[in-house]
Amino acid sequence: MKTGRRTVAVATLVGALGLSALNAPAAQAADTGITVSDIVINKGKPIVVGTTKTVEPPISFNIALPSGYSTSDPSRYDAYPFLYRGAIKTAADTGENFIQPGSYTCYEIDSKHARCEGDLYIDPHPSQEHVDSNSDATTWKVGVSLRLWKADGGLKTGELETRSATVQLKRAAKVTTNATPEPVAKGKPITVTGKLTRANWSTKKYDAYSGRTVSLQFRAKGTDTYKTVKKATTSSTGGLKTTVTASVDGYYRWVYYGNSTTGVATSAADYVEVR
Numbered sequence: 001m002k003t004g005r006r007t008v009a010v011a012t013l014v015g016a017l018g019l020s021a022l023n024a025p026a027a028q029a030a031d032t033g034i035t036v037s038d039i040v041i042n043k044g045k046p047i048v049v050g051t052t053k054t055v056e057p058p059i060s061f062n063i064a065l066p067s068g069y070s071t072s073d074p075s076r077y078d079a080y081p082f083l084y085r086g087a088i089k090t091a092a093d094t095g096e097n098f099i100q101p102g103s104y105t106c107y108e109i110d111s112k113h114a115r116c117e118g119d120l121y122i123d124p125h126p127s128q129e130h131v132d133s134n135s136d137a138t139t140w141k142v143g144v145s146l147r148l149w150k151a152d153g154g155l156k157t158g159e160l161e162t163r164s165a166t167v168q169l170k171r172a173a174k175v176t177t178n179a180t181p182e183p184v185a186k187g188k189p190i191t192v193t194g195k196l197t198r199a200n201w202s203t204k205k206y207d208a209y210s211g212r213t214v215s216l217q218f219r220a221k222g223t224d225t226y227k228t229v230k231k232a233t234t235s236s237t238g239g240l241k242t243t244v245t246a247s248v249d250g251y252y253r254w255v256y257y258g259n260s261t262t263g264v265a266t267s268a269a270d271y272v273e274v275r
Contacts (some may be wrong), residue, residue: 030157032146033066034079039142041120041167048263049122049131050172051204056102056119060063063106063114069148071108076149080104083120083140084168088160092145099130099140126200126267131201137171137261172207173198173265175214175240175254183273184246192216196239198262208238214256216242219269221249228255246274248253 005146041047042057047054063079065071078085085097092098104118122130142165147158179192196214197206212234232242240254251269258264 030077030159032077032148032157032159034077034146035064036061036079036081036144036146036161037064038062039081039144039163039165041083041142041165044275046135046168046170046263047120048170048172049124049198049199049201050199051124051206053124055122055124057122058117058119059101060103060115060117063116065112066148070111071106071114071215072111073126074106074228075153076151077147078149079144079146080116081119081142081144083165083169084143085136085138085140088115088141088143088162089216096129097136100145111141124167124199124204126204131169132170134201134261137169138202139166140169141166143274168260170258170261170263171199171201173209173256173258173262175256175265175267177252177267177270179270179272182271183275186274188246189243190246190252191241191243192254192270194267196234196238196240196256196265198265208234208236209256209262210234210236210238211257214254216244217243217253217255219251219253221251221271223250226251226253226255246272249274 034204039057039061047057060082070253080101082100084091099120099122101118102121104116106114106116108114124131125130142163144161148156150156150192175194175196177194184190196212197208198209200207211232215228216230218229219226229244232240234240251271253269254267256265
């Protein structure tokens with residue numbers, strides 16, 4: 001259960017405009033005195049993105065305010081983490097290589113401290129330019145936007161801070177399974193085929209993923225655990241094929257465990273009855 005009074009819910013679906021106020025004279029880009037700490041993005045796990053579906057990884061962080069500012073007046077400040085590549089100011093100014101929260105809500109701890117929770121917003125649609133190249137499947141840096149506002153609504157000061165933390169963005173993968181014949185006589189061979197593909201962020205399609213080692217797993221009927229029974233390497237077209245000997249009824253599936261640029265993929269299981 002969340003504790004503390006909710007102080008503000010912020011929607012920031014504005015791309016680079018979210019930080020446009022920081023494009024101010026250098027004299028205004030002073031230390032805000034805001035502290036953002038305990039940043040956690042996607043529970044510390046890599047973020048996997050496909051070709052069409054929006055991804056909203058969870059984020060959480062703490063805010064501490066400077067003298068003269070209170071959590072009871074959230075219109076006077078904002079602060080949140082974001083992901084970027086390259087130079088932090090260039091990313092924030094242009095919106096390229098820049099991923100920020102879709103929304104977040106802060107809960108008051110006391111007059112100077114709040115706990116915030118929300119989501120990043122990653123839309124693979126070409127118009128968003130969040131992941132528009134396969135080179136985006138790499139390590140992204142974590143930055144923080146900090147701003148203080150005057151009582152009349154004008155910007156008092158704003159800054160961008162870098163963090164040592166990083167987040168891995170990965171291309172989504174898919175794998176299929178087909179086991180034949182169904183049913184099969186005990187002791188006879190079962191041929192298990194499939195295909196491994198992964199998201200191409202440039203074309204927004206899934207392409208064959210060749211030369212990858214994929215595990216064939218089996219779960220006997222009436223049990224809960226899959227075990228790896230064989231491994232195979234994908235062909236130039238992403239194809240998979242191997243044979244096993246039929247012994248008991250059960251389920252077959254292919255599992256690809258991913259790599260530094262590609263997420264894990266697990267196929268739907270195919271049931272084979274053994275007679």
